[in-house]
Amino acid sequence: MSACDDCLRRGFVLELLAGRIEIARHERSGLRDVLALSDEQLVKAVGGEATRELLGRVAGFHPDRHRARTSAASLSPVCRHDDLFPPRLIDDATVHALYVAGSERLGALTDPATPAVAIVGTRRASPDGMQTARELGRGLAAAGVTVVSGMALGIDAAAHEGALEGGGRTIAVLGCGADVAYPRSKAALHRRIAAQGVVLSEMPAGATVHRWGFPARNRIIAGLAHATVVVEAAQKSGSLITADFALELGRDVLAVPGSVRSWRADGTNSVIRDGGTLVRDARDVLDAVVGPQMAGHVVEAFVSPPDDLEPEVAAMLEAVEGGVRRTDELIAVSGDTYRALSALAELEMMGLVRGLQGGGYERTRL
Amino acid sequence: MLARVTTFAIDGVRSRPITVEVDLHAGLPAFTIVGLGDQAVRESRERVRTAIQNSGFAFPQNRVTVNLAPADLRKRGPGFDMAIAVGILAASGQVPIDLLDRIAVYGELALGGELRGVRGALAVAEGTRESGLDALIVPNECAREAMLIGGIAVHGASDMREMASVLAGEPTSSSLPPLAAARAKAREVPDLGDVRGQVQAVYALTTAAAGGHSLLLSGPPGTGKTMLARRLPAILPPLTTNEAIEVTRIHSIAGLHSGGQLMAVRPFRAPHHTISASGLVGGGSTPAPGEATLAHLGVLFLDELAEFARPALEALRQPLEDGRVAIVRGQRSALYPTLTMLVASTNPCPCGYAGQPRCRCGEADIARYQRRLSGPLLDRIDLQVPVERPTAAELVEPSPHDTDAIRAQVLQARERQCARLGDGACNGRMSTAELRRHVRLDSASDAVLHKSYAEGRLSPRGHARVLRVARTIADLRGDDRVAKSDVFAAIRFRQEIGETAEVAA
Numbered sequence: 065m066s067a068c069d070d071c072l073r074r075g076f077v078l079e080l081l082a083g084r085i086e087i088a089r090h091e092r093s094g095l096r097d098v099l100a101l102s103d104e105q106l107v108k109a110v111g112g113e114a115t116r117e118l119l120g121r122v123a124g125f126h127p128d129r130h131r132a133r134t135s136a137a138s139l140s141p142v143c144r145h146d147d148l149f150p151p152r153l154i155d156d157a158t159v160h161a162l163y164v165a166g167s168e169r170l171g172a173l174t175d176p177a178t179p180a181v182a183i184v185g186t187r188r189a190s191p192d193g194m195q196t197a198r199e200l201g202r203g204l205a206a207a208g209v210t211v212v213s214g215m216a217l218g219i220d221a222a223a224h225e226g227a228l229e230g231g232g233r234t235i236a237v238l239g240c241g242a243d244v245a246y247p248r249s250k251a252a253l254h255r256r257i258a259a260q261g262v263v264l265s266e267m268p269a270g271a272t273v274h275r276w277g278f279p280a281r282n283r284i285i286a287g288l289a290h291a292t293v294v295v296e297a298a299q300k301s302g303s304l305i306t307a308d309f310a311l312e313l314g315r316d317v318l319a320v321p322g323s324v325r326s327w328r329a330d331g332t333n334s335v336i337r338d339g340g341t342l343v344r345d346a347r348d349v350l351d352a353v354v355g356p357q358m359a360g361h362v363v364e365a366f367v368s369p370p371d372d373l374e375p376e377v378a379a380m381l382e383a384v385e386g387g388v389r390r391t392d393e394l395i396a397v398s399g400d401t402y403r404a405l406s407a408l409a410e411l412e413m414m415g416l417v418r419g420l421q422g423g424g425y426e427r428t429r430l
Numbered sequence: 431m432l433a434r435v436t437t438f439a440i441d442g443v444r445s446r447p448i449t450v451e452v453d454l455h456a457g458l459p460a461f462t463i464v465g466l467g468d469q470a471v472r473e474s475r476e477r478v479r480t481a482i483q484n485s486g487f488a489f490p491q492n493r494v495t496v497n498l499a500p501a502d503l504r505k506r507g508p509g510f511d512m513a514i515a516v517g518i519l520a521a522s523g524q525v526p527i528d529l530l531d532r533i534a535v536y537g538e539l540a541l542g543g544e545l546r547g548v549r550g551a552l553a554v555a556e557g558t559r560e561s562g563l564d565a566l567i568v569p570n571e572c573a574r575e576a577m578l579i580g581g582i583a584v585h586g587a588s589d590m591r592e593m594a595s596v597l598a599g600e601p602t603s604s605s606l607p608p609l610a611a612a613r614a615k616a617r618e619v620p621d622l623g624d625v626r627g628q629v630q631a632v633y634a635l636t637t638a639a640a641g642g643h644s645l646l647l648s649g650p651p652g653t654g655k656t657m658l659a660r661r662l663p664a665i666l667p668p669l670t671t672n673e674a675i676e677v678t679r680i681h682s683i684a685g686l687h688s689g690g691q692l693m694a695v696r697p698f699r700a701p702h703h704t705i706s707a708s709g710l711v712g713g714g715s716t717p718a719p720g721e722a723t724l725a726h727l728g729v730l731f732l733d734e735l736a737e738f739a740r741p742a743l744e745a746l747r748q749p750l751e752d753g754r755v756a757i758v759r760g761q762r763s764a765l766y767p768t769l770t771m772l773v774a775s776t777n778p779c780p781c782g783y784a785g786q787p788r789c790r791c792g793e794a795d796i797a798r799y800q801r802r803l804s805g806p807l808l809d810r811i812d813l814q815v816p817v818e819r820p821t822a823a824e825l826v827e828p829s830p831h832d833t834d835a836i837r838a839q840v841l842q843a844r845e846r847q848c849a850r851l852g853d854g855a856c857n858g859r860m861s862t863a864e865l866r867r868h869v870r871l872d873s874a875s876d877a878v879l880h881k882s883y884a885e886g887r888l889s890p891r892g893h894a895r896v897l898r899v900a901r902t903i904a905d906l907r908g909d910d911r912v913a914k915s916d917v918f919a920a921i922r923f924r925q926e927i928g929e930t931a932e933v934a935a
Contacts, residue, residue: 186792187792187793187794188791188792188793188794188795189792189793190789191784191786191789194793217792217793217794218792218793221793249797390818390821391630391816391818392627392628392629392630392818392820392824393821395629395630396629401629401630401633402633402903402906402907402915402919403915405630405633405918405919405922406914406915406916406917406918406919406922407915407918408922409918409919409921409922410878410915410918413878413881413882413918413921421778421784422649422650422778422784422786422816422818423630423649423816423817423818424818
């Protein structure tokens with residue numbers, strides 16, 4: 065995997081100008097137009113009084129030093145002139161080089177023969193929305209689909225979590241350097257994705273977060289995926305920007321519907337009204353993206369228990385599997401508070417059931 | 431002529447003996463009180479002078495000097511009136527002086543010579559006994575309370591005349607019924623018979639009561655968290671006589687208890703969440719006991735834990751751990767007991783409905799809310815209990831809980847602990863050494879705990895807490911060995927509220 069000097073210079077320029085692009089964004093609309101400019105045009109467009117100095121620094125760009133810094137952060141650069149560059153991103157001429165963690169898996173996860181689906185949505189997700197995103201991620205990853213998202217709080221993170229549970233086929237696209245765990249509370253998730261999937265960014269190692277970085281990385285998310293699923297989004301949500309990018313590239317946009325009275329469903333319901341495909345679960349997504357023959361690939365199985373469960377533990381497992389969620393009702397099934405509680409704790413520790421917010425339980429799915 | 435009378439000052443939650451020295455000297459009539467008294471003590475002059483005159487005694491036309499010794503202790507309140515008056519009467523020969531080295535006097539005077547009750551009679555009676563005196567004279571309304579302490583004669587008097595006849599050795603007219611173990615009925619406490627459903631929460635409450643463990647109830651608004659907490663005193667073991675005296679003394683000094691009966695029910699204190707750190711643990715320019723001390727040997731209930739000011743909660747940590755708190759102000763310091771069971775309640779998120787579709791909070795909101803719960807304080811809570819919304823069916827069914835049976839279970843478990851750890855001890859306060867000696871796990875249980883710890887679900891402190899709770903759960907079963915299922919059940923109550931553990935990571 066490699067990147068040519070010209071493309072690497074692009075990364076250097078983006079980081080150099082990040083603050084100026086941020087300011088210029090207030091005046092100019094159309095991020096894609098800005099990013100479509102050549103390096104020199106870009107410097108002239110946003111450089112202002114410092115243009116001369118900036119041009120000097122761009123001219124003094126040192127590719128080998130840049131490469132050294134990249135590999136010091138355990139990232140590998142790849143540019144659009146390399147065979148390993150994600151083929152679907154070639155369509156977007158504004159993406160030049162990517163800096164990748166987990167590069168050994170990049171080829172498999174972006175293989176044009178296997179479908180990739182982006183799952184995006186609001187940071188301020190509801191527990192239901194998070195659960196939906198998680199199940200979508202899990203089901204799609206388990207069916208061999210690559211799940212692409214932005215590792216933000218809420219829907220994004222839940223989708224990645226689900227994909228990790230479903231086998232790890234997931235790509236996180238960041239608006240900062242791929243080695244920077246942002247948001248910080250998702251540092252653990254960042255580590256796990258880098259270890260099992262791929263984390264990538266067009267910003268060089270160590271680059272900090274800028275507001276324009278989010279819509280910019282959204283265009284990469286949309287570009288990497290065959291289709292984009294919006295799970296929960298307000299009317300003016302960043303996830304709808306991803307959906308717009310997907311439409312620009314001629315990719316499908318899908319959405320999970322919600323109540324017309326919920327602000328979290330405003331965005332998704334409008335996507336559906338405007339012609340987006342309505343999806344309820346991973347099966348629907350596979351139907352839409354690869355056709356009905358793929359839907360059979362969704363694994364609807366529970367994590368299987370060991371054979372030697374004690375009878376009362378097995379009885380609790382059966383009750384949870386049968387759909388009893390509340391602890392008090394599970395206790396009623398067992399008839400013995402103490403036995404029921406310790407059996408539930410044991411099942412949870414074995415990973416067979418999952419504790420829910422509010423104190424209930426559900427069966428863990430594969 | 432010099433007279434000495436013993437009385438008592440309230441210092442924190444105890445009494446300290448004070449010698450009132452009264453000297454009459456020839457000279458222009460004057461009345462001075464020295465000995466670090468506050469405004470109420472200075473005003474005592476007017477009350478004493480008028481009361482003496484209105485009771486038909488003569489106020490000496492001499493130079494009257496009163497000293498309250500020891501002079502370095504700040505003396506507050508009107509409780510010295512009676513002792514000063516007695517000193518003046520004795521020094522001027524109007525009452526005999528010979529009984530004064532065996533009798534203590536404590537109370538306030540009204541202008542007409544009547545005696546008025548004051549706070550802390552129980553503490554004063556205790557002090558009287560500890561100072562080796564035989565008898566105590568108090569206003570009638572305090573007599574019953576003072577009589578709760580055996581070993582001394584308590585004389586109730588209604589006015590100065592009666593007081594003088596006691597000192598003259600005459601039999602008093604006011605005879606109060608004997609102690610008769612007059613304890614307030616425990617029945618006044620709300621009991622678990624009103625609780626519908628909530629089997630899990632009541633089990634956790636039982637465990638907390640059995641082992642003296644701290645408890646956090648978390649659940650949506652209106653599910654009955656406060657209701658459950660208020661029913662905890664009903665299943666706690668009754669106070670022993672010594673505990674009852676200690677609790678009654680503290681509450682009597684704080685002016686929260688009167689009526690001459692020992693408190694039979696463990697105190698339940700539920701301060702509002704706007705309380706300050708010094709309100710919670712004690713403080714003020716003359717250190718006063720806080721809510722944690724008023725809840726000594728009882729329950730301190732913090733409703734809506736996340737709404738409490740952080741400094742207040744942080745201040746609570748050490749006193750809860752140590753069972754006492756030292757308040758230092760200037761040269762004065764006071765040591766207050768705070769052996770209390772902490773019970774707290776909280777909503778799982780700002781709107782309270784986390785986990786339900788109607789919840790309006792984002793992941794970040796919930797994380798922020800839970801951060802306010804102060805990790806170190808949460809870590810000190812033994813049992814974290816989700817309180818679920820009862821179903822409609824559960825609400826119409828009769829209550830499944832039998833308070834008397836639960837209390838009997840709790841008592842049995844406590845007896846096992848006392849046999850193992852010594853009188854009055856409980857699992858919740860086991861030291862690490864005791865933990866190692868008394869909680870031996872078989873290899874299966876040890877593996878469970880080890881896994882939990884290795885997966886980062888338990889902090890080192892949480893690890894010890896699980897062992898203590900597991901010990902109590904085994905005690906509730908009547909088993910001397912801690913089994914694997916005890917450890918599992920204990921771990922059940924140490925989960926993070928909701929699933930936001932990873933957000934905080």
